[in-house]
Amino acid sequence: MHEIFLEIARDPIGYLQSWAKGSTRELALTFSGLFPLELLDAMGFHGVWLPPVLRNRYNRADTMLQVFMCSRARSFVDVVAGSELPVAAIGAVTDCDAKDVIPGVLHAGGCETPVVTLRMPIRVDTPAAVDFAVNGVRHWVAEAEHAFNRRLDPDLLAGACALRLRTRQRLSEMFQKLGTEVDPVFAYSAAVSAQVMEPEAFLHALDAAPWPKPDHKRRMIPVLMSGSELPNIKIIEDLAGLGALIVLDDTETGTRAASRPVQHPGCQDAETPPPPDLDGLLEAIGAGIVYKKHGPTKVSPAGNRIQGIVSAALDRGVQAAVLGLFKFCDPHAFEAPALIEQLKMAGIHSIVVETDKETGLLARERTRLQTLLEIVE
Numbered sequence: 001m002h003e004i005f006l007e008i009a010r011d012p013i014g015y016l017q018s019w020a021k022g023s024t025r026e027l028a029l030t031f032s033g034l035f036p037l038e039l040l041d042a043m044g045f046h047g048v049w050l051p052p053v054l055r056n057r058y059n060r061a062d063t064m065l066q067v068f069m070c071s072r073a074r075s076f077v078d079v080v081a082g083s084e085l086p087v088a089a090i091g092a093v094t095d096c097d098a099k100d101v102i103p104g105v106l107h108a109g110g111c112e113t114p115v116v117t118l119r120m121p122i123r124v125d126t127p128a129a130v131d132f133a134v135n136g137v138r139h140w141v142a143e144a145e146h147a148f149n150r151r152l153d154p155d156l157l158a159g160a161c162a163l164r165l166r167t168r169q170r171l172s173e174m175f176q177k178l179g180t181e182v183d184p185v186f187a188y189s190a191a192v193s194a195q196v197m198e199p200e201a202f203l204h205a206l207d208a209a210p211w212p213k214p215d216h217k218r219r220m221i222p223v224l225m226s227g228s229e230l231p232n233i234k235i236i237e238d239l240a241g242l243g244a245l246i247v248l249d250d251t252e253t254g255t256r257a258a259s260r261p262v263q264h265p266g267c268q269d270a271e272t273p274p275p276p277d278l279d280g281l282l283e284a285i286g287a288g289i290v291y292k293k294h295g296p297t298k299v300s301p302a303g304n305r306i307q308g309i310v311s312a313a314l315d316r317g318v319q320a321a322v323l324g325l326f327k328f329c330d331p332h333a334f335e336a337p338a339l340i341e342q343l344k345m346a347g348i349h350s351i352v353v354e355t356d357k358e359t360g361l362l363a364r365e366r367t368r369l370q371t372l373l374e375i376v377e
């Protein structure tokens, strides 16, 4: 039953194409872990946070975008502009520069799929941030109902909030056991699958069998995986093959998106969804976007992010860190020197793995990682 996760992580587009052939629900996409998929579910869509799809060429995207944009953004544009999936609606969200331009690029390129942008604060460390975010969610719903020509159903929203929260809670549990009780390839495959599958199907598959454990018979080096989104599952497989055991995650694919709360009575129990209190749910969704763990695209409490990563790394016995950077990703590139420095001061050496179009680690990165693992062993 768990094999489906690895299949989806390797080919999310193929999975969604098959899903679309057998479903009467329409597909709505987003490109960020900030975006609350429950809003799309509550309009009768199947909400999907499309994972990056790395390719040798992004022909369609590169005619519409400037070439110095990260492959995360380019892959989304490529898939949508090429009509590779039957996408009925897109939920955009303001975040980094690359994500901010995607709606305009799609529009300028003639994409007819309606796109509605959820406007979020940049600072998430001020009391005004929650008000800003809650208003952003309310405005998004009003605009989306008009643009998508659908009503947001309060009953569907209540059920979707509970199911999506349950999904994130299970992923958080899994990432807390990363490398100790849960095999990292399984954990990241499951996290990517949670972005793509319907939540009921995902939860059913997740609990169908015990979670695979890491191979403790091999001597492996405990590492931190940090970065934006996981570029592809092959990187995790390559790290494991080289003897790196991920015991701590700091990615949007993993712990960050899974940390988004929706603090509303009843949301804790997916079996008994909360009453359809539309205003209260929208408020809880908006506040949750502020309260989640953020990456460097948001201004969060000064210094807390890097200090938090370093102290978690020390707690988990991390001996080396892998910083996964998409080429042309400014937010993570700007943060990397300080993160590397602070980790080094704590006795943890880092390697930067830059991803552009290639899946998996390049030969030179394999060599550098091997050297680092031999040094710290």
Ligand code: SF4
Pocket: 070, 071, 072, 073, 096, 097, 098, 099, 228, 229, 297, 326, 328, 329, 330, 331, 332
């Ligand atoms: S955070 Fe970085 S990798 Fe992610 S979309 Fe923005 S620029 Fe691209």
